[in-house]
Structures are given as C-alpha cells and as structure tokens.
Amino acid sequence: MVCYMIPDDVYVHKTVEGDGSAFNELVQRHYTKIYGLACRMLGNPDDASDATQETFLEAYKSLESFQFQSKFSTWLYRVAINTCQQHIRKSDSRGRTLISYSNSLREPGCNAEADIPERLALKTERDNLIQAAINQLPPKQRAVVVLFYAQNLKYREIALVLDCSEGTVASRLNTAIRNLKSMLKDL
Amino acid sequence: MNCDDFMTHIQVIRSSSNVQLPENDGFTRHLETCPKCAAEYEEMLRTVSLLENLPDPAPPPDLADRIQRRIAKEENFNRPAFFANPFVRVLRALKLNPHPTLVNCTAMVFYLMLTVFLVKLTFFSESDNSRRVSSPTSSVWRSAHVVTTSWAEIRGIPTPIEDTESTMPVEVLIQER
Numbered sequence: 001m002v003c004y005m006i007p008d009d010v011y012v013h014k015t016v017e018g019d020g021s022a023f024n025e026l027v028q029r030h031y032t033k034i035y036g037l038a039c040r041m042l043g044n045p046d047d048a049s050d051a052t053q054e055t056f057l058e059a060y061k062s063l064e065s066f067q068f069q070s071k072f073s074t075w076l077y078r079v080a081i082n083t084c085q086q087h088i089r090k091s092d093s094r095g096r097t098l099i100s101y102s103n104s105l106r107e108p109g110c111n112a113e114a115d116i117p118e119r120l121a122l123k124t125e126r127d128n129l130i131q132a133a134i135n136q137l138p139p140k141q142r143a144v145v146v147l148f149y150a151q152n153l154k155y156r157e158i159a160l161v162l163d164c165s166e167g168t169v170a171s172r173l174n175t176a177i178r179n180l181k182s183m184l185k186d187l
Numbered sequence: 188m189n190c191d192d193f194m195t196h197i198q199v200i201r202s203s204s205n206v207q208l209p210e211n212d213g214f215t216r217h218l219e220t221c222p223k224c225a226a227e228y229e230e231m232l233r234t235v236s237l238l239e240n241l242p243d244p245a246p247p248p249d250l251a252d253r254i255q256r257r258i259a260k261e262e263n264f265n266r267p268a269f270f271a272n273p274f275v276r277v278l279r280a281l282k283l284n285p286h287p288t289l290v291n292c293t294a295m296v297f298y299l300m301l302t303v304f305l306v307k308l309t310f311f312s313e314s315d316n317s318r319r320v321s322s323p324t325s326s327v328w329r330s331a332h333v334v335t336t337s338w339a340e341i342r343g344i345p346t347p348i349e350d351t352e353s354t355m356p357v358e359v360l361i362q363e364r
C-alpha cells in the first residue's frame with residue numbers, strides 16, 4: 001500500500017469546504033485500485049470503466065456523509081462495491097461478460113482492441129477462465145474474493161467494507177474457494 | 188477424524204503459508220493417510236494460488252481524466268447560479284444546504300416577484316377607482332349581480348321539490364340591461 005505524506009482526510013476536508021481540485025488528488029490516488037476492483041467484480045473492462053467513474057461521482061456527491069470513522073479508502077471501496085453490485089443487478093452484466101470472454105478466447109492475439117491496456121489486462125486465456133469462474137460466483141462471495149485476493153485487504157478491512165463480521169468474511173471466502181475449486185478443476 | 192470432518196473444517200486461503208490446517212494433529216494425520224482428502228487439499232491450494240497470481244488490470248490511460256471531467260460537469264451543474272449568490276450566503280449563515288436547483292428556482296421566483304412589484308409600483312400606483320375605470324371588463328362586473336336559482340327554472344321544466352338534484356341552488360351571473 002502506498003503511503004502519502006498528506007493523508008486522504010485532509011483532501012476530503014478540503015473538498016467538502018469547496019476546493020474542487022482537492023478531490024482530483026483523491027481520484028489520482030485511488031482510481032487504479034477502484035478500476036482493478038470493478039474489473040474483477042464485473043469482469044468486463046468497459047463496465048469497469050463506467051463503474052469506476054460512477055463510484056467517484058457518487059463518492060463526490062456523498063462526501064459529506066463520510067464520518068471519518070474509517071479510512072477514506074475503506075469508505076471508497078464500500079461505494080465501489082455498491083456501485084458494482086448495482087451494475088450486476090441492473091444490466092445483464094454476466095451475459096455481457098461471458099460473451100466478451102468467449103469472443104476473446106475465439107480470436108486469440110488477432111483482436112486489434114487487445115492492444116488497448118484495459119483489454120491487455122485480461123488477455124491471457126487462463127486469466128480469462130479464472131475471471132469467468134469468478135463471475136459465476138454470487139455477488140457477495142465475489143466481493144470477498146476480489147477484496148481479499150485482488151485488493152489484498154485483511155479480514156477486518158473487508159468486514160468494514162461489506163458491513164459484516166469477520167466470521168462472515170471467512171465463511172464466504174471458504175465457500176467461494178470451494179466453488180471456484182470445482183469450476184477451475186480442468187484448468 | 189474422518190473425511191467429512193476434514194472437508195468441513197479445512198480452510199485454505201493462502202497457498203504459501205505452512206499453517207493451512209487447523210491446529211489439530213488429527214488433520215495432519217488424516218492428510219498423510221487419506222489420498223482422497225490430500226488430493227482435495229492440493230486442489231484447494233492450487234485454486235488459491237491461481238487467485239493470488241491474477242494480474243492487476245491496468246486502467247485505460249484516460250480514465251482519471253474522464254473521472255475528473257465528469258466530476259467537473261457535475262460540479263458546474265450542481266453549483267448555484269451567480270444570481271443566487273445572496274441566497275447561498277443567507278442559507279450558509281443559517282447552516283442550511285438545500286439542493287442548488289432549489290436555490291436557483293427560489294432566487295428566480297423571488298426576482299420575478301420583485302420585478303412585478305416594482306413594475307406595479309411604478310406604472311399602476313393610481314387610486315382604486317381610476318384603476319377600475321381603466322379596466323375594459325370593469326363595466327360588466329359593476330353592473331352584474333348574483334341571484335340564486337335552480338336548474339329546473341333555468342331549463343323551464345317544473346319538477347317536484349323532492350328532487351334534490353334539480354333544486355340544488357346555483358349561482359348565476361346575470362348582466363343588467
């Protein structure tokens with residue numbers, strides 16, 4: 001985790017007081033992580049870009065509700081998870097994901113768009129299959145897997161993000177790994 | 188320990204750690220003697236290792252700009268208009284924070300009412316009587332009076348008094364000739 005000289009909270013205060021440029025600093029600090037989270041949650045680079053933008057927009061609009069009881073990043077993860085879950089519920093994200101993955105598997109290396117970094121990130125066949133398996137998990141299990149393995153958060157932090165107990169986090173993670181094990185058997 | 192106990196209680200979350208098994212010798216012994224559970228355990232370690240080695244997706248190069256543009260747009264959209272600034276100052280002093288659109292609308296209504304008031308004060312400040320005369324419809328209203336009649340009378344049909352609907356009084360404006 002990157003440590004900054006000036007903590008996030010300072011920029012949060014500045015933004016709430018009306019300094020628009022302060023929020024840009026928060027965007028610069030966190031957008032890569034939030035994009036990574038959205039990408040793994042939604043399994044689709046385009047949806048992930050949309051969800052990342054919506055996450056920051058929502059965070060900006062509801063920044064006054066941030067009570068400084070947790071780290072800003074934890075709060076932002078919570079906003080991101082909610083946004084991703086809305087995406088999953090609203091659109092047929094799972095269908096779009098599977099189509100995009102099966103297409104990329106059918107045309108390995110000959111897709112001009114594959115050179116775009118956001119697609120490059122998910123280019124290998126094995127990664128695609130793992131991602132497709134993650135997409136098959138129920139949203140709550142998916143969130144725990146992504147926060148633990150892709151974002152390297154601890155049980156305590158995940159519990160704060162998802163507003164549940166550490167025991168629930170452990171149990172969801174265990175169930176998710178067992179589900180993934182059977183899905184990735186032939187890999 | 189049997190296979191069911193082993194599979195129910197085993198929890199594998201990291202591939203590298205040596206402390207994968209619960210702190211109970213029974214688990215280690217079962218693992219050494221049961222090839223089926225040992226295979227399952229290896230499979231779980233492999234799954235976890237796959238998850239640990241997933242690469243971090245790189246965001247599109249213009250994503251930060253796109254986010255910042257969208258926020259700037261939102262900020263401009265949600266900022267009270269310049270003409271609402273006096274209202275914003277008053278609301279801030281009162282520690283109120285209504286939606287900027289509401290502030291803008293209130294300011295517009297206030298300015299509209301102020302304009303109407305000033306126009307009225309400047310051009311229509313004569314006495315009440317002179318204003319009546321100047322109005323084109325005033326002669327009609329001056330000579331009108333209100334009488335109470337029933338629907339039956341209006342229609343010219345004699346109806347029994349018990350018929351409440353047709354005897355319901357109505358107010359009719361009749362102009363004097």
Ligand SMILES: [Zn+2]
Pocket residue numbers: 189190191193217221223224225
């Ligand atoms: Zn066994």
